[in-house]
Amino acid sequence: MTHSTNPYLPAGLPIPVSEPDGLSEPYWAGLRAGRLLVQRCAHCGTWQFAPEWICHGCHAFDPAWVEVAPKGLIYSWERIWHPAHSALKDHGPYLAVLVELPHAGHVRMVGNLLGDPTQAVTIGAELQGVYEHHPDASPAYSLLQWRLADAADAANR
Numbered sequence: 492m493t494h495s496t497n498p499y500l501p502a503g504l505p506i507p508v509s510e511p512d513g514l515s516e517p518y519w520a521g522l523r524a525g526r527l528l529v530q531r532c533a534h535c536g537t538w539q540f541a542p543e544w545i546c547h548g549c550h551a552f553d554p555a556w557v558e559v560a561p562k563g564l565i566y567s568w569e570r571i572w573h574p575a576h577s578a579l580k581d582h583g584p585y586l587a588v589l590v591e592l593p594h595a596g597h598v599r600m601v602g603n604l605l606g607d608p609t610q611a612v613t614i615g616a617e618l619q620g621v622y623e624h625h626p627d628a629s630p631a632y633s634l635l636q637w638r639l640a641d642a643a644d645a646a647n648r
Contacts, residue, residue, distance in 0.1 A: 498623060498625065499603055499605060499623060499634075499636050500578075500579075500582070500603070500634075501578050501579065501581075501582050502578065503576075503577070503578030504576055504578045504579070505576075506625075506628055506629075506630065506632050507519065507632055507634070508630065508632070514542050514543075514544060515541070515542045517542075517556040518542060518556070519632065519633075521556070521558070522622060522632075522633040522634065522635055523624070523631065523632065523633045525622050525624075525633075526558050527558065527559050527560070527561045527620060527635060528556040528557065528558055528559075529556070529557060529559050529592065529595045529598055530542055530543070530554040530555065530556060530557070531554060531555055531556075531557045531595075531596070532546035532548055532549060532551055532554045532555070533551075533554070533555045534546065534549050534551040535548045535549040535551070536548075537549065537554075537596065538592075538595050538596025538597075538598050539554060539596075539598060540592075540595075540598040540599070540600050541600075557595075559592060559594060559595040560594060561619065561620025561621075561622075561635060562592070562594070562617070562618065562619055562620065562640070563590035563591055563592045563593070563600075563617075563618045563620075563637070564590070564591045564593060564615055564616065564617060564618065565588050565589070565590065565591075565604075565612065565613065565614055565615060565616045565618060566588075566589045566590065566591040566599055566614070567588070567589040567614070568586060568587065568588045568589065568604065568612045568614075569586070569587050570584050570585075570586055570608065570609075570612075571583060571584055571585050571586070571587055572584045583608070584608045584609070585603060585608050586603065586604035586606075586608055586610075586612060587601060587602070587603060587604070588601070588602055588603070588604045588612070588618070588637055589601055590602055590618055590637055600635075602635055602636060602637045603636050603637065604618075604636075604637050604638070604639070605621060605636050605637065605638045606638060606639065616639055616640075617639070617640035617641075618637045618638065618639060618640060619637070619638050619639075619640045620635050620636070620637060620638075621635070621636045621637065621638050622634070622635060622636075623635075623636050
């Protein structure tokens with residue numbers, strides 16, 4: 492696990508917060524603490540992401556939040572050239588990846604791939620999560636970005 496002190500995304504984007512009903516608050520609180528939390532049903536063991544109040548497998552209420560290693564595989568990806576928000580106008584291209592967590596029931600989550608935005612991207616490549624903390628924002632928040640595992644190993648040396 493690594494932590495980033497340099498923000499990947501430019502200022503001006505909306506701050507990610509939980510829904511008004513608090514459904515995803517454990518996920519965001521986990522990221523602020525440098526932990527990746529994913530839901531797993533205590534009744535049937537089904538893993539799921541994005542957060543839901545009900546289990547996808549057995550329909551029990553309130554699946555538990557379980558810490559998992561921030562490691563995954565590239566399931567799919569896209570190089571984005573056109574800004575999806577005005578704050579990204581001069582911040583492209585960038586890489587978005589669909590990350591599969593094999594050790595968490597193969598759930599998938601979307602994130603940014605750090606590094607050269609023109610780098611070659613390979614389906615199945617190993618990724619390491621990078622926590623990007625924004626303690627001075629109001630409210631404070633953290634993001635989970637992704638780095639190729641080989642690049643993350645080199646950065647930790």
